[in-house]
């Protein structure tokens with residue numbers, strides 16, 4: 001049985017459809033990512049999974065339960081990251097952890113969670129006095145405190161510095177290693193590529209692609225990225241029309257990035273030879289999920 005099942009989900013706000021027939025399944029123990037541009041309907045979709053929004057049409061099941069009709073059961077097995085405004089500013093970190101732990105029959109050891117999330121020395125600090133990153137880490141701790149079978153993390157590492165972000169990724173990997181299913185909304189391609197088993201790309205309220213990170217990269221037209229510094233000025237427009245080239249970008253320092261299919265490199269090098277231009281600092285690399293995102297949604301994040 002899938003741990004999360006979403007079928008033909010639709011949600012409208014004031015006559016505007018923001019989730020338009022979304023369907024996906026998440027297997028037990030899977031890390032499933034939802035990725036898409038601003039306003040794509042990602043948060044609305046996961047809020048329907050959490051039971052915070054009532055779908056206008058379609059069905060949602062978490063471990064077989066309807067998050068709205070079976071709210072109490074779903075609350076016990078699903079942990080969700082809180083929005084900042086949901087915590088009282090005067091609560092200390094310790095009070096928040098104890099309060100939330102008391103809501104569950106079999107809570108995690110909050111001291112251990114605080115330790116793992118780098119909050120052990122912040123226990124006496126009031127929520128309002130925490131930094132953005134500390135608030136974020138506390139919200140992750142609170143999502144995990146009920147020992148959930150499913151955890152929904154929306155913008156997991158927004159506001160965290162690179163080290164805290166990597167620590168959080170390791171934590172999510174540990175959580176999954178314990179058999180927990182993770183539904184992750186993210187804007188960070190590196191995060192999605194590193195953590196997710198599969199990713200649904202959402203655009204305009206619909207899923208435009210659903211695949212493994214490698215599958216999405218392979219599906220995008222742009223698979224190869226070439227960067228170089230030309231020995232003489234180059235006409236960027238002439239590069240754009242080369243065979244197999246998808247996009248060309250010129251940085252302020254003159255470095256040119258050409259993205260295209262595998263054949264674009266040969267077309268580019270022939271063009272440079274014809275023009276008598278040498279490519280300094282030439283680097284050829286595989287496209288990332290970032291490139292695939294731009295290619296598959298036609299949107300910059």
Ligand SMILES: Nc1ncnc2c1ncn2[C@@H]1O[C@H](COP(=O)(O)OP(=O)(O)OP(=O)(O)O)[C@@H](O)[C@H]1O
Pocket residue numbers: 013014018036037038039040041042043044045
């Ligand atoms: N309560 C609401 N009332 C009216 N419109 C809403 C409401 N919540 C969200 N919307 C609108 O629905 C659309 C989808 O919003 P949603 O938050 O689901 O998108 P998102 O993909 O999570 O975006 P972001 O990446 O910016 O967080 C947006 O245009 C948003 O303005």
